[in-house]
Amino acid sequence: MWLKPEEVLLKNALKLWVTEKSNEYFVLQRRRGYGEDSGGLTGLLVGTLDTVLDSTAKVAPFRILHQTPDSQVYWSIACGASLEEISQHWDWLQQNIIRTLSVFDSGEDITSFVQGKIRGLIAEEGTSAADEEDPERFREAVLRFERLFGLPQREKLVTYFSCSYWKGRVPNQGWIYLSTNFLCFYSYMLGNEVKLVYPWDEVSRLERTSSVLLAESIRVCVRGEDHFFSMLLRLQQTYLIMQQLADYAIVRFFDKETFNAEHPLANPLHITQRALEIHARNQSFRAFFRLPQEENLCEVHESFLWVPFSHVNTLGKICLSENCLCFASQDGSQCHLIIPLWEVFSVELPDHGSRALTVCLRGKRALRFSEVRDFERLAATIRRKCGTAGSPQHYISNPVIPLRSRETRLHVCVFLSEDEEGVMVGQSQAVSTEALMNVFHPHDAENLDPKMLKERMKEQSWQIHFAEYGRGTGMFCTKKTRDLIVRGVPETLRGELWMLFSGAVHDMTSHPGYYGRLLEECMGSSSLACDEIERDLHRSLPEHPAFQSDTGISALRRVLTAYAHRNPKIGYCQAMNILTSVLLLYAKEEEAFWLLVAVCERMLPDYFNRRIIGALVDQAVFEELIREHLTQLTEHMTDLSFFSSVSLSWFLTLFISVLPIESAVNVVDCFFYDGIKAILQLGLAVLDYNMDNLLCCHDDAEAVTVLNRFFDSVTNKDSPLPATVQQASATANDKSIQKVDISDLIKEAYEKYGDIRTEEVENMRKRNKLYVIQTLEDTTKQNVLRVVAQDVKFSAAQLDELYMLFKKQHFVSCYWSVCSPALQNHDPSLPYLDQYQLDQSQFSSLFNLLQPWTTHTHVRSLARSAFRLLDENGDGLVNFKEFMCSLDILYNRSFTEKLKFLFKLFFPPAEDHSFSTRLSGQLPLLSVAPYASFLFISFIHFFRYTFIHFSLFLLSSGCNKGAVKKSVVFCPSGRAKVDLQEYLKQWQEDLQRREENIKDLPRINQVQFIGLTKTLYGVFHGNEEEESLYRAVARVTSLLLRMEEVGRKLQESSPQKISPTGTSSPVFDTPADTPSSPSAVRDGDWSFSFEQILASLLNEPSVVRFFERAIDTDSLIAHARKNQLKDAH
Secondary structure (H helix, E strand, C coil): CEEEEEEECCCCHHHCEEEEEECCCEEEEEECCCHHHCCCHHHHHHHHHHHHHCHHHHHCCEEEEEECCCCCCEEEEEEECCHHHHHHHHHHHHHHCHHHHCCCCCHHHHHHHHHHHHHHHHHHCCCCCHHHHCHHHHHHHHHHHHHHHCCCCCCCEEEEEEEEEEECCEEEEEEEEEECCEEEEEEEECCEEEEEEEEHHHEEEEEEECCCCCCCEEEEEECCEEEEEECCCCHHHHHHHHHHHHHHHHHHHCCCCCCCCCCCCCCHHHCCHHHHHHHHHHHHHHHHHCCCCCCCCCEEEEEEEEECCCCEEEEEEEEECCCEEEEEECCCCCCEEEEEHHHEEEEECCCCCCCCEEEEECCCEEEEEECCCCHHHHHHHHHHHHHHCCCCCCCCCCCCCCCCCCCEEEECCECCCCCCCCCECCCEEEECCCCHHHHHCCCCCCCCCHHHHHHHHHHHHHHHHHHHHCCHHHCCECHHHHHHHHHCCCCCCHHHHHHHHHCHHHHHHHCCCHHHHHHHHCCCCCCHHHHHHHHHHHHCCCCCHHHHCHHHHHHHHHHHHHHHHHCCCCCCCCCHHHHHHHHHHHCCHHHHHHHHHHHHHHHCCCCCCCCCHHHHHHHHHHHHHHHHHCHHHHHHCCCCHHHHHHHHHHHHHCCCCCCCHHHHHHHHHHHHHHCHHHHHHHHHHHHHHCHHHHHCCCCHHHHHHHHHHHHHHEECCCCCCCCCCCCCCHHHHCCCCCCEEHHHHHHHHHHHHCCCCHHHHHHHHHHHHHHHHHHHHHHHHHHHHHHHCCCCCCCHHHHHHHHHHHHHHHHHCCCCCCCCHHHHHECCCCCHHHCEEECHHHHHHHHHHHCCCCCCHHHHHHHHHHHHHHCCCCCCCEEHHHHHHHHHHHHHCCHHHHHHHHHHCCCCHHHCCCHHHHHHCCCCCCCCHHHHHHHHHHHHHHHHHHHHHHHHHHHCCCCCHHHHHHHEEECCCCCEEECHHHHHHHHHHHHHHCCCCHHHCCCEEHHHHHHHHHHHHHHHCCCCCHHHHHHHHHHHHHHHHHHHHHHHHHHHHCCCEECCCCCEECCCCCCCCCCCCCCCCCCCCCEECHHHHHHHHCCCHHHHHHHHCCCCHHHHHHHHHHHCCHHHC
16 A cells, blocks of 8 residues: 655665665665575564564565665655555556656755655545535535636536656656546645646547656647646546547537436536446446447346357356346357347246346246345346336347337328329328338249359258257347358348347337337428438439339338437438438338338447538547558558548448449448448558558549449359349449459458457547547638638637637536527528637627726626617627627727717617618608608619629620629620629629718617717726726717707707798708708707717827727737636636
């Protein structure tokens, strides 16, 4: 055990201890009287002395000391009761500490570091169960966490560990704190404080790594900067928790299409270390046994299982869930099986001596487990669950008695093909209960063709396998099962085995009638997904006879529409039609639906959505495997992104789009048994097979040609399908081209790359998902900044920082809420500028942090008015460009622009959104001529704009044909006509871009003017010239009021025109911008124009100086970055 470092003097202790091992920094010693010399006189004397005087030494006869370099001072840091125990501590020091100590310059620094590290290890030994066993200690850690990092109290600490953070080549011993939304580290050593706070949503890389200096560490990459944490006592546990927290943040914030509101970790306030461990364990359990999402691991028991076909007991683990009893071997036999609890009818305890229990199944089968530590409790649990597990209406546990083919007639919506008119709603449509291959290519038992004979031999091999290993859900899956899969599955068994190995059979048995209900619910529905499905129906295996008829097309339409209705987050994605059409060939319609569910939601997660994140992740995994296994190709092609673009269709369609259907189904066989691992292996085998040709390629086009030619040469010599069904390429009969049999290719893939473990692939997936999503986010940022940079005067670095602040403000509002409305403001499917938007509360918080003036009460009210002004479309959201345009005015524009911005903040809400509305608000009720004049001038401007630009387009047609095509439509006669809609759009954009004339601004009344004055007072508050600025505003206000009073008197003294009826009427030709304008005078109110206010303030040098002074943008950004989280308290 590790000991609190205490100083030891060895001058007199050498007679009592013997040095076993030593190095420059540490000494391992054995107490005399123990071990080899325990029988000597010295040993007896020391043993007696220990018994009489030193009882502690008898308990710990081994110890490790730390020696301060160039000193005779030693520190005891560990002790052990046996050599094995103390050797573990010694080895840990050798692997994690020795190489680190060489970076220190002085012996005192080395000793200080070692003492801090040992104290951290001692503290960490009690933190693994701190939450349950020692809540007081965990509460102290929570208080320390809140005090050190200043995060809101709502931020939940999950766990903490002692570790070292590497800053350059110097380690900083401290504590790493892992909370729901942040990774934090704190160290204070020799007067040097290190404090880190990084949100999980900014982590782009998280992986275990090792180097010459660091034996093993965790690398965390945040915004392109690497951070290394090492010397963790529980490195793997720490890494897994960090990985889960980062993945949780990524899915919750960026990948909401796959985030379920009923997720067990959906509430960020309830996440604990134990909850994370349970969730990870359930995920691994479901992935290994291909079980539905509803299944959770309840109990795990180590035991032996009697395997009848091998006549041996195999060691493994019993995994019990709500509805299944599963077993997986641990002795390398790769044996596993799944028993639905509804197939269990009794549990017996035959032999208490061997702690055995026998599980009896329907069909006269039994499983015998032995050496189960808690066998009685396990038996009781199984009996209890069997009493509650309902028997499904249909299952495939005993296919010897096959299901009868029955026609289930449902009232469903029938979407007609493109050449049929309308949509027939409510027509009775037969749901197919036969695989399309059985309908269009029925099995001919009398056919003696050599290929059919080989097919029957395959069937016979599988029948022997079923007889020996079982059939259906209770079948033993072993190495022999995989060998049969690699050789190819018989056509008649393909659908059944796909259902079994994918786990879709468990989904279907636990949801009887679900598919039929879905079809009834989506009857008559219309959506974008339905339109996309209808468009792609006739592009799905168009050469196959099944999809040249209404039978296959209708079945495909029903399955895709039902799935789109089941999972609207995914809806429909291209490539789903190709995959589903192949599933329908070999499986019944309902089975094809559940196979599609298994593929989209479990086996290929995130593949079929708007951004195909899952496919991009697996392509990143594929690149890693290429670097690891095909080094020669890696050296030749330093940029492997080419293989990612080429292989995208391989992953999305499981090679169906590049291989003939008779060969592609063999790949699908392997996929349903081994998952994505089979696709990765085959991809490596394809590249390996074409290695020589690829090394000779000079560009990407040649490489694509090589691979296409290879896929054209792939055949399936054993396929029993007739020529009308097969899709062999035109080169299949060309004897000059060397043919490659798909079975040989798959066999080679398993032989060369079969050692790739599924667990390794899953870890690579998790690791690369962070990188892929952050890469997509970086792409979004670059596109947004490219657009915004054209309209503002901030530098590129400042824009980057401001974008990250804007994005972080969005996430800050979502960190501590289960279903925050702000989460809906991020939509990756929108244009880049609108993917992140802030509501009024978020905008106000960020605007107050960044506005260049003091935080006076009146200045804070600016944020609300600014938001109202910027929200032109009235949707309650402001995007980054709109936000930056307002900041650019306050930071970089002239005095006139800044004053105009403040002036417009006090327009009434109805005048904020429309230029025409603002203009009409200036006009007298009886005067429509100026408004008509404005419309006339606008139309004149439009037609002049159209004519000029059309002429320019014709003149530039030789150098910019693309622009001509967009704006000019050529008639059949050869004459060109203008696309007026396109020019109207361009004219509207030109109007929005042109600088607003100050004469176009409406006047403000007395209430609005008072508000503007108060705002100016608030802006000036705290400035060093505050008093002179206040006096300047007072002078301007007094001057404007006197001008208004003079204008009123002039208006009252002006002559009246006599109307024909004898009544007087006011003169209407008064200039609109004078103080006495009739539009501004209403019920005795007075008003001011912007020109009047500007002219008055320009005469005040202190005011002009205040607004024209340079703004320290970098300091304001740094201030906002430091206080953004504090503002969220």
